[in-house]
Amino acid sequence: MIAAVLAGASVCIAAGLLYARRRLLIVTVTGTSMEPAYRHGDRLLARRSRPRRVKVGEVVVLSPPPTDSSSLQMLKRVAAVSGDPVPPELAGRHDTTQGVVPHGYLAVLGDNTLESADSRLFGFLPASRVSAVVLRRLGRSP
Numbered sequence: 001m002i003a004a005v006l007a008g009a010s011v012c013i014a015a016g017l018l019y020a021r022r023r024l025l026i027v028t029v030t031g032t033s034m035e036p037a038y039r040h041g042d043r044l045l046a047r048r049s050r051p052r053r054v055k056v057g058e059v060v061v062l063s064p065p066p067t068d069s070s071s072l073q074m075l076k077r078v079a080a081v082s083g084d085p086v087p088p089e090l091a092g093r094h095d096t097t098q099g100v101v102p103h104g105y106l107a108v109l110g111d112n113t114l115e116s117a118d119s120r121l122f123g124f125l126p127a128s129r130v131s132a133v134v135l136r137r138l139g140r141s142p
Helices: 002-023
Strands: 024-028 042-048 059-062 074-081 105-109 130-140
Touching: 024 130, 059 105
Parallel strands: none
Antiparallel strands: 024 042, 042 130, 059 074, 059 130, 074 105
């Protein structure tokens, strides 16, 4: 009886760990573009997410634009999603003449505008570049 309970508990624990590994991601912040919300060295818990579920105000982990030679993921706040009006920070860019964010794209901004490479620099990003949504800070890396 006890062996069956322990075996069942082990299966549940293994399934939970597998689920967490597939759905959750731990990210370490590098740089100052998201200060003061997140500082260099902070460790964040993020949930892998489909791009269509991203909401304005969420902080996302995304792959950089093709113009960026870095292979590092970026951490930015979603300023606007498909169909939303173009954020004022992006007004005047050549790709904002429609007045709304195009279908399948996002406008992302860093919280520290003086230190952030974001949509003000490279324009809208395909929503498909989003890999995760930040849930919370876990602490600082050792």
